Amino acid sequence: RKEVEQDPGPFNVPEGATVAFNCTYSNSASQSFFWYRQDCRKEPKLLMSVYSSGNEDGRFTAQLNRASQYISLLIRDSKLSDSATYLCGPMNNNAGNMLTFGGGTRLMVKP
Amino acid sequence: NAGVTQTPKFRILKIGQSMTLQCTQDMNHNYMYWYRQDPGMGLKLIYYSVGAGITDKGEVPNGYNVSRSTTEDFPLRLELAAPSQTSVYFCASSRTGNQPQHFGDGTRLSIL
Numbered sequence: 001r002k003e004v005e006q007d008p009g010p011f012n013v014p015e016g017a018t019v020a021f022n023c024t025y026s027n028s029a030s031q032s033f034f035w036y037r038q039d040c041r042k043e044p045k046l047l048m049s050v051y052s053s054g055n056e057d058g059r060f061t062a063q064l065n066r067a068s069q070y071i072s073l074l075i076r077d078s079k080l081s082d083s084a085t086y087l088c089g090p091m092n093n094n095a096g097n098m099l100t101f102g103g104g105t106r107l108m109v110k111p
Numbered sequence: 112n113a114g115v116t117q118t119p120k121f122r123i124l125k126i127g128q129s130m131t132l133q134c135t136q137d138m139n140h141n142y143m144y145w146y147r148q149d150p151g152m153g154l155k156l157i158y159y160s161v162g163a164g165i166t167d168k169g170e171v172p173n174g175y176n177v178s179r180s181t182t183e184d185f186p187l188r189l190e191l192a193a194p195s196q197t198s199v200y201f202c203a204s205s206r207t208g209n210q211p212q213h214f215g216d217g218t219r220l221s222i223l
Binding site: 031032034036041042043044045046049087089100101102103104 | 146152153154156199201209210211212213214215216217
């Protein structure tokens, strides 16, 4: 099993829709979790940090489920500009607190 | 407000050539990383460093070398370029291993 797994998508949704992605992780010792956004041919940029049970930032909500070892990202009222790849990055304590990234989930918001 | 700076942005190499990808950060971060990203794929960790003088292998270190003589700089060396090393290379840094990473804007490398 991969350390971090994500559905690669693409998720095709209309503008205004609500969409959610999950990210499962295998290392139960992982403590910190992050969601990054990556636009085509650009570098990943931090979207949200998830340090405890979850947090919310405007249209974006991140949740952590430690029992089932996954984090989720919910996007409400999708905009065309939300089209991107979303990477999750749990912390991997087996490698000296290294972050291991998932392969990313691609979101395409259509008019 | 530079953050993480990578040079060059683009490079074409011939098979067997060598080159160094430069990475520097001005945030006084202890941790630095090198990733490669092949088209349509995720990030793969090549090497990382937890501080000056300390480096360690990531998931895909073969064919690469790194050094960390200062906190700011973390160059990545390709000794004998191979077509399989054609990729986009990202350098990143973080204050600690628990903090989010800040990425440079990448180096696009083609080996022909």
